[in-house]
């Protein structure tokens with residue numbers, strides 16, 4: 001079995017098939033990109049993987065275990081972290097607090113210990129903070145450590161969301177349109193970071209992306225989606241040359 | 253102004269961030285300890301109410317301010333704590349046992365109330381908590397063997413290790429202060445630990461919280477239970493302070509007063525709960541004074557300006573009729589809540605922080621410092 005497999009998954013909203021019998025698998029250490037026009041069902045696939053939606057049919061498996069029925073809050077602990085297309089940060093908290101929430105799946109202390117702030121809690125807090133500092137360093141976010149999210153620029157928040165996902169020390173990270181809303185330089189930075197996430201941290205990347213130049217620069221394999229169905233998959237150039245993909249993008 | 257250079261993780265984790273705070277809180281504590289020996293018994297008694305309201309304020313701050321779950325049922329939690337104390341005491345159970353027991357019992361009830369919160373949001377949750385409070389009120393009125401129904405229940409003097417602590421004694425004042433400080437420390441501990449951050453995550457984005465590994469159900473129930481348990485403790489103190497409890501003391505209006513504590517004080521910190529409690533407890537004698545004095549004052553001014561004696565007396569009577577109209581208090585509370593939500597959403601504590609920053613940055617303070625920056629998400633731009 002491979003690292004991460006989606007097997008014939010479908011999702012129906014009323015009469016709309018948002019995801020229609022999609023299958024693909026991602027190997028360890030790969031950067032795998034899903035492309036497709038708006039409304040193709042890309043975000044829905046991510047929501048299925050993070051178990052926010054229940055599939056109508058099909059299976060998901062991660063590291064040889066079936067995760068189709070795992071409750072959503074246990075996905076992070078298994079090693080799958082994600083970002084959101086429209087940024088879901090904790091707006092009224094500092095960046096540090098946001099990143100520390102990313103460590104939540106590694107929290108081991110009980111409620112009463114937290115309430116009394118026992119020495120074990122202090123020790124764990126320090127360990128969490130050390131990890132968070134590594135991520136801050138990695139993504140160059142030092143300037144925003146104590147800033148409240150609500151006041152930060154869009155581009156910075158986008159990076160903070162990636163940082164929060166990294167703080168959970170995932171094996172697989174899902175990035176939903178990491179470059180949307182970013183300017184050219186920010187997109188460049190993002191493409192370097194995505195490659196570093198794979199090469200330096202050894203994390204497998206599954207992303208949804210619209211910016212084709214970014215897709216071409218970082219992806220190993222690409223899957224094209226339209227109306228919830230797979231159109232083509234393969235290397236970036238193969239997929240872009242596929243007649244169905246060209247037709248879907250030109251709206252023909 | 254002071255710049256704080258952080259050199260180790262403890263600096264972030266500590267409750268008092270730098271040495272200056274040790275001084276200011278030390279002085280505050282000293283003042284609070286000296287107070288009974290300086291202030292008159294009336295003010296001391298008012299301060300006890302401030303402490304009790306502040307304890308409930310801290311409880312609501314955890315639930316509403318940090319977890320984002322509104323409640324208009326906290327008067328019922330207070331009632332459960334109060335009646336547990338009254339009933340247990342009548343059975344001869346010592347304070348040292350029924351105080352924690354009241355907290356645990358109220359906490360369990362709070363956890364049960366938390367279950368609907370797993371599915372209800374916003375106004376629907378508020379309605380559910382109001383419904384819960386009505387049920388409790390009804391039970392208190394009907395369960396006469398325990399609560400003595402609408403006749404109410406006498407609560408005997410608090411007895412700690414055979415030392416009586418009457419409601420007006422210095423010892424009672426210190427007991428309430430001690431509970432407030434203890435509860436505040438527990439709350440601050442929670443907020444700097446994973447549990448508190450999970451609460452904040454639930455408040456700001458349930459979706460993201462879930463994906464970060466937070467079990468929403470478990471943490472909402474925990475938040476309700478903690479908040480209720482703390483309110484139950486306040487209820488025990490309340491019962492002993494009042495010496496008499498009856499169902500009509502724990503109405504919706506009391507729950508609204510509790511909500512006001514955090515709206516007025518600011519729901520994002522323990523300070524807010526205390527500021528709000530001071531405001532609420534002190535606004536009552538102020539309103540009473542207003543009711544008694546304003547009509548007399550207005551009519552005497554009117555008659556000195558040449559108004560006929562009868563018209564002036566009529567005016568005075570009219571005004572005092574308005575002043576003592578039923579529901580006026582509720583209306584004034586409503587107005588105050590609205591004003592705060594519109595003009596000072598961060599409450600008195602937020603205002604205090606702004607004033608402090610103004611002096612720290614003087615003369616560089618910008619009015620826009622606390623303005624939220626405009627941001628847009630891509631989907632909005634594309635529309």
Ligand SMILES: Nc1ncnc2c1ncn2[C@@H]1O[C@H](COP(=O)(O)OP(=O)(O)O)[C@@H](O)[C@H]1O
Pocket residue numbers: 013016018036037038039040041042043044045
């Ligand atoms: N919660 C939902 N309820 C109903 N329809 C939805 C929901 N989420 C997504 N959809 C629909 O499913 C389709 C796929 O959406 P989405 O996965 O967000 O597309 P993409 O991310 O590829 O732009 C769209 O037609 C969208 O309107």
Ligand SMILES: [Mg+2]
Pocket residue numbers: 042043044085
């Ligand atoms: Mg999308």
